[in-house]
Amino acid sequence: MNRIALILTAAAYLLSFGCYMRFLNTGRELIGRLGTLFLALGLVAHYFALLERSRGLHTVPYHDLYGSMSLFGWLLALTYLGLELYHRQRSVGAFVLPFILVFFLAAHLAPADRLPQPDLRGAVFAFHVTLSILAYAAFALSFVLSLIFLGEERLLRKHELGNMVWRLPPLELLERMSQSSVLVGLVSIAIGTALGFVSVDRLMGQYWFYDPKYVVTLFVLLLYALYFRLARTATWRGARASKLCIFNFVVVVLSFTVVNLYLSHSHRYF
Amino acid sequence: MEIVLVGLNHRTAPVEVREKVSFSAEQARRAADELRSRGILEETLVLSTCNRSEVYGVPPESSHECAPGLSSFLSEFHAVRPEALSGSLYHHYDREAVRHLFRVSAGLDSMLLGEAEILGQVREAYRFAHEQGATGPVLNRMFQGALEVGKRVRTETDLGTRPMSVASAGVKLAERIFGKLEERSALVLGAGAISEQVIAQLRGRGIANLFLMNRSRDRAEELARQYGGKVAGWGEWETALRAPDVVVSSVATEEPILGLEVVERAMEARKNRALFLMDLGMPRNIDAGVAKLYNVYVYNMDDLSDIVQQNRQARENEIPRAENIVEAHVGKFLSWQASVELVSLVDELRARVQEERNAFVKARMDSMAHLSEPDRLRMEGLMDELLEKLLLEPARKLRGEKELRRKIQNVEALRDLFLSKRDKP
Numbered sequence: 001m002n003r004i005a006l007i008l009t010a011a012a013y014l015l016s017f018g019c020y021m022r023f024l025n026t027g028r029e030l031i032g033r034l035g036t037l038f039l040a041l042g043l044v045a046h047y048f049a050l051l052e053r054s055r056g057l058h059t060v061p062y063h064d065l066y067g068s069m070s071l072f073g074w075l076l077a078l079t080y081l082g083l084e085l086y087h088r089q090r091s092v093g094a095f096v097l098p099f100i101l102v103f104f105l106a107a108h109l110a111p112a113d114r115l116p117q118p119d120l121r122g123a124v125f126a127f128h129v130t131l132s133i134l135a136y137a138a139f140a141l142s143f144v145l146s147l148i149f150l151g152e153e154r155l156l157r158k159h160e161l162g163n164m165v166w167r168l169p170p171l172e173l174l175e176r177m178s179q180s181s182v183l184v185g186l187v188s189i190a191i192g193t194a195l196g197f198v199s200v201d202r203l204m205g206q207y208w209f210y211d212p213k214y215v216v217t218l219f220v221l222l223l224y225a226l227y228f229r230l231a232r233t234a235t236w237r238g239a240r241a242s243k244l245c246i247f248n249f250v251v252v253v254l255s256f257t258v259v260n261l262y263l264s265h266s267h268r269y270f
Numbered sequence: 271m272e273i274v275l276v277g278l279n280h281r282t283a284p285v286e287v288r289e290k291v292s293f294s295a296e297q298a299r300r301a302a303d304e305l306r307s308r309g310i311l312e313e314t315l316v317l318s319t320c321n322r323s324e325v326y327g328v329p330p331e332s333s334h335e336c337a338p339g340l341s342s343f344l345s346e347f348h349a350v351r352p353e354a355l356s357g358s359l360y361h362h363y364d365r366e367a368v369r370h371l372f373r374v375s376a377g378l379d380s381m382l383l384g385e386a387e388i389l390g391q392v393r394e395a396y397r398f399a400h401e402q403g404a405t406g407p408v409l410n411r412m413f414q415g416a417l418e419v420g421k422r423v424r425t426e427t428d429l430g431t432r433p434m435s436v437a438s439a440g441v442k443l444a445e446r447i448f449g450k451l452e453e454r455s456a457l458v459l460g461a462g463a464i465s466e467q468v469i470a471q472l473r474g475r476g477i478a479n480l481f482l483m484n485r486s487r488d489r490a491e492e493l494a495r496q497y498g499g500k501v502a503g504w505g506e507w508e509t510a511l512r513a514p515d516v517v518v519s520s521v522a523t524e525e526p527i528l529g530l531e532v533v534e535r536a537m538e539a540r541k542n543r544a545l546f547l548m549d550l551g552m553p554r555n556i557d558a559g560v561a562k563l564y565n566v567y568v569y570n571m572d573d574l575s576d577i578v579q580q581n582r583q584a585r586e587n588e589i590p591r592a593e594n595i596v597e598a599h600v601g602k603f604l605s606w607q608a609s610v611e612l613v614s615l616v617d618e619l620r621a622r623v624q625e626e627r628n629a630f631v632k633a634r635m636d637s638m639a640h641l642s643e644p645d646r647l648r649m650e651g652l653m654d655e656l657l658e659k660l661l662l663e664p665a666r667k668l669r670g671e672k673e674l675r676r677k678i679q680n681v682e683a684l685r686d687l688f689l690s691k692r693d694k695p
Contacts, residue, residue, distance in 0.1 A: 163584070
């Protein structure tokens with residue numbers, strides 16, 4: 001079952017990527033819709049792949065690095081699909097799908113670790129983790145959208161339109177999509193962090209103990225709140241806000257890598 | 271069931287000739303009626319646009335024989351000397367007539383390659399002729415095919431997607447920045463022909479607010495009345511540049527009218543809200559340094575002309591894909607036409623054979639009086655069986671095998687081979 005789910009997910013994501021690429025090249029609406037359909041099918045199959053993997057290893061998906069990566073990929077796909085349907089814009093799919101595919105394949109093609117049984121930490125903890133990963137997925141999406149914005153803006157400024165610019169979303173829509181994505185991330189990370197404190201309180205009987213991850217997470221929250229505020233001001237909107245969004249995501253990546261691996265005591269993979 | 275087309279277009283006739291033979295809706299109706307009542311055509315359709323006047327029809331006789339009569343009709347109907355049209359008219363028959371219509375519908379034969387309007391005009395001409403009862407099974411099928419080709423070419427290729435004029439390219443570029451223009455405002459400086467083209471494009475794309483400025487206020491007011499805009503006082507740059515998202519300038523001036531400082535101050539007042547400037551003046555109306563300002567996008571005449579040139583090239587690159595779609599549908603139509611004609615030919619052949627069989631049996635049986643009635647009936651039965659076998663098998667094949675129908679290119683040749691002149695319809 002797990003193998004079938006894996007193959008189906010990879011196939012659906014690959015087909016979706018192919019359709020989105022073709023849509024970007026030809027603008028054919030039917031192909032774009034097929035891209036969305038395959039993405040939705042990929043999401044369903046990916047869900048079962050995550051479920052089966054967790055059952056097989058007797059653990060939650062985020063208990064190890066690969067599981068966290070796969071869950072991240074799934075939430076990235078879910079967030080993108082929501083954003084695509086909300087803004088009715090498919091041209092970005094070709095840029096997002098490679099990230100989803102890389103996270104999915106890297107997570108599922110790697111050999112599974114022999115893992116110790118996870119501590120039973122309850123639903124609050126599970127929500128804390130899931131919402132945090134959802135927030136990172138949404139921030140990743142806003143990062144991709146900001147990169148597209150800067151690329152398109154540069155092409156428009158240099159008058160080098162080629163085929164691409166006519167197919168990409170208008171600059172203003174890209175800004176709105178990025179802001180929507182950051183909003184999803186902000187809400188998720190705020191609730192997720194609050195649930196994290198509740199979870200710590202239940203496990204340890206205290207709300208707070210020092211962990212550099214807390215500081216970095218609060219810093220990330222602050223940075224994205226700042227972006228969300230500035231991106232709506234006339235002075236910052238446009239390329240400046242996009243650059244800030246990219247900088248913010250660099251901090252998120254640092255939080256994921258350096259902070260998790262070397263500094264944090266209680267956050268390993270999220 | 272042959273098809274004939276006689277017409278002229280922008281390639282074969284100058285506008286002075288085209289305008290003489292163009293059809294109004296009423297003239298198209300009258301021409302179709304006359305063509306049928308005089309027996310020149312059985313089915314007919316008149317397609318008349320600003321760039322072409324064409325008559326499509328199914329003649330009762332051979333299409334080649336009918337074409338000169340159709341040309342004479344055109345000159346007579348429009349009261350134009352035949353020699354004035356003779357060099358401009360083209361005649362197409364059957365496959366070529368079908369291909370021509372499908373190419374027209376696809377926008378491949380248009381003055382502006384891939385233009386969208388022609389498909390609507392073909393649809394309208396067909397609807398009009400159909401309602402009038404001037405079309406029959408052949409033209410119905412042919413024009414439905416043409417509409418399908420037009421739709422497919424527009425959805426499956428890029429033939430009609432890119433802007434092909436400086437004005438439309440500029441407006442489409444504004445949409446790359448702002449998205450839909452329905453909640454945007456534009457300021458147009460100058461009231462010449464090119465400004466008017468841009469205004470028409472902006473209105474066509476649903477711009478919400480339109481402001482006009484011109485040295486001669488009268489002309490600006492005239493344009494404002496025509497396109498529904500407001501006139502602003504010439505030279506009030508600080509105020510004028512504060513609101514619009516798109517500024518179009520096409521003014522004859524020695525020095526730039528929008529200098530760096532003016533736009534800098536305007537951007538401060540706008541709090542850096544994005545501004546798209548279209549400089550269509552020669553010499554340029556906008557200081558080159560303005561392009562470096564944050565959130566300001568400047569395109570001059572050369573930039574836009576380059577884009578139009580790129581788009582023209584991109585459209586031309588799509589021609590082979592569009593031609594493939596046309597060819598596929600021409601093949602489909604001819605296959606349908608052949609199937610209808612072949613099935614009718616087989617039916618005619620059966621009737622003819624039956625007639626021959628009756629005459630043959632009667633002549634032979636009279637000389638074989640020694641045969642008993644059951645033997646006679648048995649012989650007749652065997653003969654019927656043989657004839658059915660010989661005719662039924664080809665008939666079944668013709669109905670069932672599309673490829674066979676495609677291979678049989680000339681149904682008339684088969685008709686000539688199997689049927690005598692008196693049997694032909």
